[in-house]
Amino acid sequence: MVSRASRAGLALALVLGLATAQAARAQDLVIGVQSGATSIDPHFHALAPNAAVRDHLFDRLVHQDEKQRLIPGLATAWRTIDDLTWEFTLRKGVRFHDGSEFGPEDVIATFRRVPWVPNSPSSYAAFVRPVVNIEVVDPHTLRMRTAAPAPLLPTMLSAVGIVSRKAVEAPTADFNSGKAASGTGPFRFAEFVPNDRVVLLRNDAYWGDKPAWQKVTLKLISNNASRTAALLAGDVQMIEAVPSADVPRLRASPQVSLHRITSNRVIYLSFDQVRDQSPFVTDKAGALLPNNPLKDVRVRRAISKAINRAAIVDRVFDGDALSAGGLLPEGNFGVSPNLRPDALDQEGARSLLAAAGYQNGFAITLHGPNDRYPNDERVLQAIGPMLTRVGIDTKVVTLPWATYASQASAPGYAFSVTLFGWGSNTGETSDSLRSLLATPNRDKGMGASNRGRYGNPRVDELLEKALATVDDAERQKLLFQASELAIGTDMGIVPLYYQVNTWATRKGVTYSARQDEYSLAQFVRPGN
Amino acid sequence: MTVFVIRRLMQSGLVLFVMSLIVFFGVYAIGDPVEIFISPEADQIERERAKAALGLDRPVWAQYFAFLGAAFQGDLGRSFVFNMPAITLILQRMPATLELAVSALLLGIVVGLPLGMYAGYRPDSAGAKAILATSILGFSLPTFWVGLMLIMFFAVNLGWLPSTGRGETATYLGITSSLFTIDGLRHLAMPALNLALFKISLIIRLARAGMRENMLMDYVRFARAKGLPMRRVVFVHVFKNILIPIVTVIGLELGSTIAFAVVTESIFAWPGMGKLIIDSIQRLDRPVIVAYLCIIVFMFIVINLVVDILYSVLDPRVRLSEAKG
Numbered sequence: 147m148v149s150r151a152s153r154a155g156l157a158l159a160l161v162l163g164l165a166t167a168q169a170a171r172a173q174d175l176v177i178g179v180q181s182g183a184t185s186i187d188p189h190f191h192a193l194a195p196n197a198a199v200r201d202h203l204f205d206r207l208v209h210q211d212e213k214q215r216l217i218p219g220l221a222t223a224w225r226t227i228d229d230l231t232w233e234f235t236l237r238k239g240v241r242f243h244d245g246s247e248f249g250p251e252d253v254i255a256t257f258r259r260v261p262w263v264p265n266s267p268s269s270y271a272a273f274v275r276p277v278v279n280i281e282v283v284d285p286h287t288l289r290m291r292t293a294a295p296a297p298l299l300p301t302m303l304s305a306v307g308i309v310s311r312k313a314v315e316a317p318t319a320d321f322n323s324g325k326a327a328s329g330t331g332p333f334r335f336a337e338f339v340p341n342d343r344v345v346l347l348r349n350d351a352y353w354g355d356k357p358a359w360q361k362v363t364l365k366l367i368s369n370n371a372s373r374t375a376a377l378l379a380g381d382v383q384m385i386e387a388v389p390s391a392d393v394p395r396l397r398a399s400p401q402v403s404l405h406r407i408t409s410n411r412v413i414y415l416s417f418d419q420v421r422d423q424s425p426f427v428t429d430k431a432g433a434l435l436p437n438n439p440l441k442d443v444r445v446r447r448a449i450s451k452a453i454n455r456a457a458i459v460d461r462v463f464d465g466d467a468l469s470a471g472g473l474l475p476e477g478n479f480g481v482s483p484n485l486r487p488d489a490l491d492q493e494g495a496r497s498l499l500a501a502a503g504y505q506n507g508f509a510i511t512l513h514g515p516n517d518r519y520p521n522d523e524r525v526l527q528a529i530g531p532m533l534t535r536v537g538i539d540t541k542v543v544t545l546p547w548a549t550y551a552s553q554a555s556a557p558g559y560a561f562s563v564t565l566f567g568w569g570s571n572t573g574e575t576s577d578s579l580r581s582l583l584a585t586p587n588r589d590k591g592m593g594a595s596n597r598g599r600y601g602n603p604r605v606d607e608l609l610e611k612a613l614a615t616v617d618d619a620e621r622q623k624l625l626f627q628a629s630e631l632a633i634g635t636d637m638g639i640v641p642l643y644y645q646v647n648t649w650a651t652r653k654g655v656t657y658s659a660r661q662d663e664y665s666l667a668q669f670v671r672p673g674n
Numbered sequence: 675m676t677v678f679v680i681r682r683l684m685q686s687g688l689v690l691f692v693m694s695l696i697v698f699f700g701v702y703a704i705g706d707p708v709e710i711f712i713s714p715e716a717d718q719i720e721r722e723r724a725k726a727a728l729g730l731d732r733p734v735w736a737q738y739f740a741f742l743g744a745a746f747q748g749d750l751g752r753s754f755v756f757n758m759p760a761i762t763l764i765l766q767r768m769p770a771t772l773e774l775a776v777s778a779l780l781l782g783i784v785v786g787l788p789l790g791m792y793a794g795y796r797p798d799s800a801g802a803k804a805i806l807a808t809s810i811l812g813f814s815l816p817t818f819w820v821g822l823m824l825i826m827f828f829a830v831n832l833g834w835l836p837s838t839g840r841g842e843t844a845t846y847l848g849i850t851s852s853l854f855t856i857d858g859l860r861h862l863a864m865p866a867l868n869l870a871l872f873k874i875s876l877i878i879r880l881a882r883a884g885m886r887e888n889m890l891m892d893y894v895r896f897a898r899a900k901g902l903p904m905r906r907v908v909f910v911h912v913f914k915n916i917l918i919p920i921v922t923v924i925g926l927e928l929g930s931t932i933a934f935a936v937v938t939e940s941i942f943a944w945p946g947m948g949k950l951i952i953d954s955i956q957r958l959d960r961p962v963i964v965a966y967l968c969i970i971v972f973m974f975i976v977i978n979l980v981v982d983i984l985y986s987v988l989d990p991r992v993r994l995s996e997a998k999g
Contacts, residue, residue, distance in 0.1 A: 178838075184755040191755060192713035265727055265757045268712040272720050318757045340756050340763065341953060342840075342945035365839060367943040368953075371822055372838055376943075379829040379837040517956070548958050552705020571715055581715060591717030 173360035175655075177665050178373045178385040182366035184267075186338050187321035188307030188329070189260045192268040194569075197305065198664035199364065202346050204307030204329035207234055207253065208300045212660040212669070213477065214410060214573025216300055220248065220308055220330065226616050229295040236286045240353050242310050243335070244328040250282045255311040263318065272591065273302040295614040297621055301572045332357045332668040342366055346667065355668070362667040374650070377402065383655050386665045388648040389520060390466035396650050403652075407659035408468050408475045409645040411569035412578075413519060415512075415529075416598040416639050417446055418562045426511035426562035430539055439504055440562065440598075446637035447488075448498035452536040453529055454490040459643055462524050466648065470641035472629060473570070473578040479618075480575030480625030485634055487641070495536040507537030513554065514565035516544035520645060526565055529642075555597055556586075564597060567645070573661065575625050579609050582639060583632040600638035605631050679979065686975040693971050697964050698741065702734045707958035711755050728754055741964070750968060751961030753954075760965035764947055770840055771939070771946035773851050775931040777862055778869035779924065785870070786877030787920070793878060794885025795908065805878060812875030821868045821941040828864060836861050838943035865942040869935060873927055880923060884916030891915075918988055925981040933970045 181195045188200040209219035221234040240248040257280060261271040276296040281289040292299065307329060309316075316326035327335035332354065333346035344364040348357050365382060367373040373385045374392050378399070388396065388404070396402045417440040418424040424438045439445045455469035468475060471487035499507065512530060516523040526542045533540040545553075553560040570578050585601035586593035592606070593599075605628050612624035632638045649657045649665065658669050701707075708724050716724070725731045729740065741751060750760050793802035829837035841861035844854040852858025888894060889912065897907045936948035943949075947966065954962040 185757065190757065191711070192716070193711070193755075265752065267708070267724055267728060267754050267757075268716055269720065269723070271723065272715075272717055322758075339766075339945065340758070341767075341950055365943070367838055368949075369940045369943070372825065372941050372943055375822065375825045375830055376837045379825070379833065381829070381837045381839070546956065548710055548956050549704050552707070552709040552958070555706070555709045558705075568714065571713075577715060581717075586718075588718040591719060594717045594721065595714055 174363075175359040175361070175384070175667055175670060176363045176365055176382040177667065177670070178367040178376050178382040179364050179665055180366075180368060180370075180373065180387040182341050182368075183338075183344060183364075184340065185318055185322055186324070186327050186335060186344070187263065187318040188309065189256075189263045189270055190266050190318045190321070192270055192305070194663055197571075198666060199344055200307045201331070201664060201666050202333040202362070202668065203327060203331045203335055204309065205240075205331050206304050206306055206308060207236075208304040210304050210573065210662065212407065212658045214570075214661050216304060219304070220253075224300050227289065229616055230292050232290045232292070232296070232299050233283070234288045234290070236288065237353060238286055240330050241351055242328045242330055243349060244310065244312075246310060246312070246328075248308070248330055249285055250280075250288050251311045252308055253288060254280055254282075255314040256306060256308050259309060259314050260306060262315075265318070270306055273306055276302075295616055297613070297616045297618075298572060298574075298576065301574070305571060333362060336361070357668045358670070358672050359667055364665070364667075377650055377652065380652065384649060384651040384657060384665065384670055386647075386649050386663070387520075388650045390463045390646075390648075393464060393466055393648060401653050402650050403656065405649045405651065405657045405659040406466075407647055407661055409569065409647045409663060410474060410478070410571075410573055410661045411519075411567050411645045411663075412470050412473055412641050413522075413525070413565065413567045413643055413645065414470070414582075414639045414641045415449070416564050416566055416582075417449075417600075418559065418598055419601075419638075420599040421559075424562040425560065426513070428509045430507065430509050432509070435508060439502065439508055440510075442502045443635075443637050444498045444502040445504065446640060448495040448502070448536065449533060449538070450488040450637060450640040451491040451495040451498070452538070453488070453532050453640070453642065455487050455643060456490070458525055458528055462521050462528055463643075463646075466646045467643040468646065470643045472633060472641060473568070473575045473582070474573070475644050478570075478573055478575070480612075480622055480629070482626040482630050482634075484626070484630055492536050499537055504537070507539065509539035509541070510563050511541045511543055511561070512563045512565070513543050513545065513550065513561040515547045515550045518547040518550075519567045522565065525642070555595075559597060559599075565642075566595075566597065568595070569663065571662070575629055576609065576612055576621075579605070579625070579628055579632065580613070583628075584609055598639065600632070600636065602632065602636055602638070605636070605638075675983075678982075682975070682979050686972065689975065690968055690971055693967060694741070694745070694964055695738070697967050698738050698960070699734065701958060701960045701963055702737075704958060706730070707754060707960060710956075710958045741961075745968075750965035753962045754959050755957055756959075756962075760961040761969075763962060764950065764966055764969060767945060767947045767950050769849075769851055770944060771932055771935060771948060773853050773862065774865055774869060774935060774938070774944060774946060775928060777853070777866040778873060778931060778935075779928055781866060781870035782873030782877050782927075783924070786874040787881050789874075790878035790881025791885050791908070791913075791916075794882035795889070797882075797886060802882075806882070809875035809878045812871045812878075815871070817868060817872070817937045818941055820871060821865070821938055824864045824868055825941070835864055840945055865938050865944050868942070869931060869938045873931075876923065876927070877920060880920050881916055884919060885912065888912045888915050914988055918985065921984050921988065922981055925977045925984075929970075929974045929977045932973065 183195040183199040184191050188204045206219045207221040209217050211217050220237050222237050223235040225233055227233050257274050260274045276292045277290045278293050279291040283289055310328050313326040320326035322338050324335045332349055332352045334349050336347045337345035346362040348360050367376055370389045376382045377385045419441050422438055423434050427435050459467045469487040472481055472485035474481050514522055514526040523544045530540040530542040554564045568578055581595040584592035585606050586596050608624050608628040612621050615621040647663050649659055651657055656671050712724055753760050753763055789805050793805045796802050825837050828835045841852045841858035842855045843850050843852045846854045936952050939946045939948040951966045
């Protein structure tokens with residue numbers, strides 16, 4: 147309610163007309179961010195805002211470009227020697243912010259530190275776990291041996307910030323105070339105020355392109371309308387996560403430019419596919435159904451066909467989203483060209499339901515968050531009537547994320563049909579398949595976010611084979627097959643749409659919009 | 675009076691204990707915090723590690739006793755996501771919230787009290803009617819809307835004031851505050867006014883009602899008959915009498931402004947405690963939630979105590995030893 151009213155307020159004020167505000171000093175950049183980092187320590191908390199701060203301060207061996215393709219970072223090249231060995235060539239002449247030279251010992255120290263960080267609420271331990279031994283071939287060459295073939299190792303290492311060997315046992319507090327926050331990145335640490343701001347200074351000795359800004363402040367402005375207002379007032383030069391409702395107005399403003407890209411985040415519906423009686427699946431009178439229709443692929447497909455994705459994109463997002471048929475937008479690794487979004491087909495949906503024995507329909511409650519994804523609540527309210535129209539009486543219940551996510555997940559799985567989003571940090575589909583569609587299996591680390599508990603041994607087999615296949619073309623083929631089977635054939639989840647990431651800048655500042663949602667000052671450039 | 679204070683403090687210890695119990699188990703009932711703040715990519719092994727690292731794998735009563743044990747030694751736990759003592763995290767933000775709350779309250783008193791007294795003194799004048807009508811706006815306009823309007827008008831359209839955030843701070847007499855710099859005051863102006871609007875209206879109403887009531891009292895007539903000038907009657911005798919309800923309300927308002935300035939703080943991106951508690955609730959960061967509420971409950975207890983003592987100063991008929999609760 148707050149955001150709707152605040153949007154109305156924004157509209158009114160915009161009608162009143164805008165005036166120019168004071169420009170900040172040319173060398174300073176202030177970015178209004180939606181959520182703040184919880185630490186400067188690059189290994190403490192695997193969370194998007196922390197990762198964005200990390201990318202300013204700490205280089206990784208491998209970097210990701212704006213479309214999440216791998217590019218050289220502290221390693222200039224990498225290759226496989228055999229199925230169990232990766233060789234990384236380290237960049238020469240790189241110095242940490244404290245002046246010490248970067249070398250293989252720092253990589254080894256980082257690998258020791260990552261699983262060690264005390265009290266970490268979410269660590270990167272799984273990213274370094276495949277490596278059993280690191281061999282220093284010469285001062286600029288490292289060989290990493292893995293227990294099993296690890297084709298994704300360079301991708302995983304693109305999330306592991308390299309710290310100095312001096313920081314191997316530095317506690318998180320030393321990073322937050324700046325004492326140990328010495329990386330090789332394009333910016334140096336200046337100040338960290340939790341839940342408020344991170345201040346960075348340019349690293350003039352950086353090995354790559356020099357950033358355009360002497361001083362950068364990542365300022366937390368979590369309220370959407372306030373972030374937009376701060377940009378219009380000229381207090382910040384860039385904002386992230388522009389709400390789709392503000393896009394048309396910002397586009398009309400002569401002082402603002404927009405920078406957009408399709409996100410790596412897919413929003414999807416997940417179905418209870420395990421319980422014979424699911425708690426929120428009833429007949430139309432409200433009595434629990436003896437058999438769970440969600441276990442029937444025809445019912446899941448009927449639901450997919452009943453949803454008018456184009457209308458959601460058009461009406462709810464003003465066009466700022468993309469209908470989804472798979473796990474990642476086209477162009478990313480492992481995305482099958484055969485997975486298209488289901489078109490609206492109400493007749494088809496009704497006949498599938500009839501074929502499954504539900505010609506009279508049934509009733510479900512659709513659960514989702516109301517404060518997590520852009521427009522989440524409105525999307526759910528749009529889907530409700532769409533399903534009701536084909537005979538599935540749908541009630542929509544939305545909850546705050548903190549309540550919703552913990553109730554919807556293991557071990558309780560309190561709901562029957564849920565809406566979730568998945569952003570792929572690796573930028574390819576194996577990661578999404580592993581978490582969302584593989585049969586849950588603790589020891590293999592499979593299906594940790596598979597809340598519907600879909601399972602197909604053939605999918606597991608294809609995926610496990612893919613995860614052990616070093617050859618890219620071969621692996622991509624296996625990922626095609628696995629996702630075509632899990633989504634196209636089995637409807638393990640029903641993808642709805644991909645989000646669009648939008649940044650807005652003052653005119654005269656540009657940003658290369660990133661699929662991974664990070665706001666990185668080194669890629670903010672002056673000039674149109 | 676000493677007995678009164680001691681009894682109050684003992685009661686407050688009990689209140690703190692009960693509150694911590696309710697909040698602790700309440701937050702536990704919401705769900706598994708690890709699910710909220712762990713990376714979605716984390717596999718089951720990583721989830722188990724995080725739970726164990728934060729002590730969340732133990733049964734809830736064991737977690738609570740561990741919390742109690744530490745709390746008696748002054749340690750209210752470490753934030754799950756910041757890995758800092760919850761108390762430190764909260765106290766770091768306290769100055770920002772205090773200066774906002776105190777400025778808003780001062781604005782409320784300085785603007786509201788004279789206007790309210792005037793409106794009560796001359797209830798039929800056009801000025802009084804205008805004041806009363808305006809105060810209705812102060813009551814009924816939602817804070818977030820007024821806040822956004824202020825930003826749009828003063829920051830975006832006119833460009834006079836910065837839109838969000840807290841300004842530079844300076845240290846004076848050992849207190850670090852943004853009240854001591856021009857930049858700080860410029861940042862403070864809009865959020866303080868936004869918070870003050872409701873208080874101004876409230877105080878206008880209370881002062882007006884008190885004024886009208888007291889002006890009809892016998893002591894006023896008696897004082898006038900005795901030949902005291904009207905100024906002295908109003909500003910000494912009536913003033914003291916109308917202050918009693920206002921002090922109570924100001925005290926409670928100060929408390930709730932400090933504790934729950936959430937809306938204003940988030941609209942103006944003000945780095946105060948209110949924003950922290952909302953973020954912590956959204957992240958199920960239980961140590962911060964519990965520590966915050968402990969501090970707030972303690973603060974309310976102290977404020978109520980001060981209000982009671984002020985009563986006895988304003989009205990000698992009130993004896994503290996007789997006051998209970």
